[in-house]
Amino acid sequence: MSKIKLKLFFIALLVSHFLIGFKCHAQKVTQSQKEFLITDYGSKADGKTVNTTAIQKAIDAAFKNKGGVVVFPKGIFLSGSIILKSNVTLYFEEESVLLGSTNPKDYFNMAFEGRPVSLKNDDNSQMALILGHKANNISLKGKGKIDGQGLKLALNIDSLHHAGIAVDPKYSIRRNRPNETMRPKLLRFSQCDNVLIEGLKAGEASCWGLSFELCSNLTLDNLTIVNRSYWNNDGIDITDCRNVKVTNCDINAADDGICLKSYYPGYYNDSVYIANCTIKSSASAIKFGTASFGGFKNVTIKDIKVLDTFRSAIALESVDGAFIENIDVSNIQAVNTGNAIFIRLGQRSGDKPGSIKNVSIKNIKVQVPFGRPDSNYDLRGPEVDFFHNPFPSSIVGLEGYAVENVTLENIEINYPGRASKGMAYIPLNRLNQVPEAVKDYPEFSMFGELPAYGFYVRHVNGLSMKNIKLTLEDADFRPAFVFDDVQNLKMEAVDLPKEKQKQLVFNNVVTAVLEDQLLEQKLEIKSK
Template identity: 35%
Template sequence: MQQNTLCYHPVIHFIILALLFPLTNVHADTNPMVYYVQDYGAKGDGKSLDTKSIQNAIDACHHAGGGVVQLNSGTFMSGTIFLKSGVRLHIEKGATLLGSTNAQDYPDIGAQDPTKEERYNAGKALIYSEGQHHISVSGQGVIDGNGAALANLNQVRAHIIHFKACHDIKINDVSLVNGSWWIQKYDTCNNLQIDGITVNSKENSDMNKPRYADTPGRNTDGCNIVDSRNVQLSNCHIFSGDDGIVLKSFSKDLGCHNVTISNCIISTNASGIKIGTESAGKFHDVLVNNCIVYDTRLGGIELMVVDGGSMERIVVTNISLNNILGAAIYVRLGNRGREYTHNKMPSVGSVKDILIQNIYGTKIGRYGSSITGIPSAPLKNITLENIDLTFTGGNAPLYFEGYPTKPVEERTIDNVPEEEKSYPRCDIFGKLPAYGFYIRHVEGIDLRNLKLRFEEEDTRSAIVADDVSNFVLDGLKAQISPHAPAVIQGRNMQTAAIVNCISLTPAKSFLHASGNKTQQIVLSSNIWKNLGTHLSTDNSFPISEIHEKK
């Protein structure tokens, strides 16, 4: 009998060896040179200014081809330090890099504009880097911006970290605390990884007080990603005095794309997860997944274009919201038209191809969530599915940011302002006519499997849709007050299907339809048992435009 033999093949042999003995990067330095800042004269006593010593260590490390600059136990007070290619700034557990309170220790930084042959004032920072590569900040220690003292004593604000036009960046494990401005700013960067960091800089953290009851705000955004690409931000805890995690664009030639934000916990004095506000360029291919937003004063999830840019292929999924005083979800296309770096006045932008799914929220505030374009520029192809929100409800007056002298105007479907040129905030319209979702100027929107409830009776409709076409509402389960106009109010709806919906409590009407542009509305497989009437109209359109099917 012939015995089977295994023939040698070089490719198979290589694969077997690779599985048994995983390859390592032959170019990686597994034992990098460590430069201790104390060896360069740093005192680490929290009183002496160690800027020069830390910078000398960074310069030596850089000139030697790279390595680690390390801060061991102690508090190292410093002004601006400049991180350079190949250098990892490592802050050991028990060590603190402390920002100086002397304004003279933070020079104004001239940065190169990537779209023009000019430099401009990029502001101030504790750690700054421009045009560098393979840079890192790591360790389980603390970087303390000394923000309260710096801002109060000198009226000076500085980023804790500001990287400009850098690539191959890693920020991991460190705690960034007590900032005086945006905590982190990564501008026109590529290949950025931020993992496992903590931001703790939430001044005025008592949500039961007005926003600036105890101290002026310092705009301490937790993390700002500006005109950057190939970004991974994960496993972070952001506790910030202004917006939590924000993507921005200041250049019509750039934007943010290929960005993932995952497994983060966020609490802020403004908005939780936000894409936009500054929105000159293009946001595309962004995934936000598995995050918690809690104790947040404005919106939980906000997507917006108002400066001529565009937004598409954005996925927000698996988000838990709790105690959001503003809106759970805010999607906005406006026309503020802000001019950046001598650009011409931008044209109106666009927002399309947005998926928001698997959102669960409790203690959501009373403004109402909104999904709105403007008459000349509707949103397109928006999908919300598996949304379960419980609102605080109630009909008592609402006050702007908690100030008792600033009542918020209560709107009806007939008097919601366009606010086309306004700064985009989830509260710009006032208290909306829907406690759940207000939708206006949208072409193509699918709402599937929505559950909307309130803790205290709210006499508004669950959903209001105005100037909306190609509208699908499938599987709404909504609590409603018997004093509300209807479960759903629709004005100038065109080509709409409302199916498989249930009113969880008795209501006057299921759908109140109005507007002379209303046409081709289909109602099918809805349950009417809790309703006084399933349909009411203002007779502004032929009733034959509404088709009811069992």
Template identity: 45%
Template structure:
């Protein structure tokens, strides 16, 4: 922990040193207009290029609304948005460049860059996405319109940074992207601190996406997103997310709160997820997934409050690419307090999780490997979980003597709801080795026909001081095809 804190301090010092001696330039000096209607793309780009060529500094925006299309940050330049300043994305999709991905603010192969201040970036994403659909319907944009929306690759993000070093994103309000709000890919020394995210204007609207990055600090942020809140990904074999701290964030989503995976061709190593709060979230508070042939290892989750969230912890191995085997091992999850609702946790939000995944006999914790591919060396400690109970036999398709009938779903999209019915109301473990639980309290508020814990093809497990409260149930555990499972 001390080493991780030193990394944080060094990153903040590095970011401070990169700007403390830099010169400030007012946006008005470059005739950038604040009326909300003048298109400023070329003026802002000229200003960024000018500052970079003249030793670096900050481009400072004061109170006003500054309309722009795609711009590109250059080395040693920070955009400073003072309180009351709004950088406003165009609603015309042709005002955005597509360089790998399309975005309002690009940065590629640069260093010492940032976007800071207490101002706002507004992507105007709903109008922008709807205009994109209109162009596609008229045949002016070629798109398959899957799910009646244009592809993510042509719906602009607010931020897309690629292969950048020393990136500082701090204190901003960012909102209304037409797609994922911000993506940082193959970046090193990245700090995202004290930002507010309101990204609920459209579908596929993640809060923060970090892809194959090294030395990342994501702290003190408040995130409301229609899709995943904080999502780590690995797009390329041979690259991976490494040395990442996710601490003291508040997250609400209509998907997953904090997720590692979905895209996992490389891997994830040395990730610390500390003292976070997830609330009103449709899927999992924490989802750790290795499904594309990569690795996921040395993960610590310590301190989680999960309130009114559809699921708490989901660990998943998959094989979405035939022949590509994934691994998951050395995971510690502790100090968790959670409650799970009976209905939709995100009911009433503009973009809710899919109704086709409801109803379901839910459960708080799922650990699901694959036959011959085991999730290994996992510890859970100090949990208190309240579950509504009321699991219905009428929805059930599996009994304890038919556990082999539960589909593996190895190639499916990795969400816990894909299993629909599972045989335990508390913890379900399948295809795992060396799994340890200690100091757990599981509470079912209403009568549930299922047992608290079921283990299937689990080899080496310990349950110490695991207690439960359930109406008319005295049995804690059922095992199937498992060995060396000890209860103390």
């Protein structure tokens, strides 16, 4: 054997030895995670037996073992509230189903001790099918399903209230439904670190779907979430969490698809990454708020598809004193969606308004229909109680508290037109007719009729608009843009329908840089 061949032989032998050693090490790592089969602890896969105690025994055994994998084999396992503990993985094999009990007595409101005081407890209950509190290194994996049976559960809760057996003191008479605190969520994790949920199908809760508060290092990947059984059916709720990744998820929700909330002053959402998701919603696709007491910073949202969504594709709202800053949104495709962009700084509560600044929204394409885009939902977002024409996108602060430094670039929005003065009309010389709505619930329809079809901008300091294209399916008597109390506006490469005249309306606009063709479109007015 030549020296070269001998050298190659020894190299191959060394590589082979390394790979065998690596394989053995990987097997040892896998084997070190002891499995705890729930059927070994008495669980029955008949879809009728309540397995809460048996499943909890398996989780407790894995926890006592200092970690392990609790396995749900093929079959339907009915359960009430179970508590996930540190270093435990719930693994759902293919065709396994964790089915939520429809008996309200099978759920409990967990006492999450050591939590900071929330300023909004009315819909912040700690009741869920799967609970976790200060549990670290936890995960839910596999190809199975978690089904909350939310409609049956919610109707049973409703019946118990009307029978006087379990009366809800906050029952909504106007909306004929139990308060959110009476209805279990699907998942509720609080103050947990290093959480992974991947590969599962989940949903059909009686309230929120996957809910996380004050958690860190949270990863949600490759999930299919269908949560449209009852009211308040958000897909994913993230409250005051740090280092969050939500990727490759398909979400269909009767309420907001992905909602970032902030309940705790002094705490805030930080370093959140949302990407490669598809969202359908009878509310908004991705929303910050409405609970907004702490803040939201360093959030990236990219590569999102939005379909058949009633309200906004992107909604950024601070109305309880929270700050919103360093937000980067890009590559959003929205079809059959009621509103493209909604940014609102208000003061529903708190001693003074919060702030919204440094927001970048780029590469957005949205198609807005004339009618309801969510008509196929059994439970649809409530209609507004006034006549109105189609709503524009809005960026609105408060007098003396401007939204700051917003960049809109490569934005294309197709509007339906068909606005009629007979339906609703605000003369341009009476822009003060648009209410400030300082304390109102934030929503793209909150100001009533608006005097623009494309963008309504009020109380903003620092707005850059580049490569903006607005198209109309039919005629609209309103101008494309209304700017009211705006400073430091820059517009370039704005493409508007050619047949319309004077499409930019300025009222109290200071320092505006416009291209020549836009100057021809400008109408300077003074509101009465």
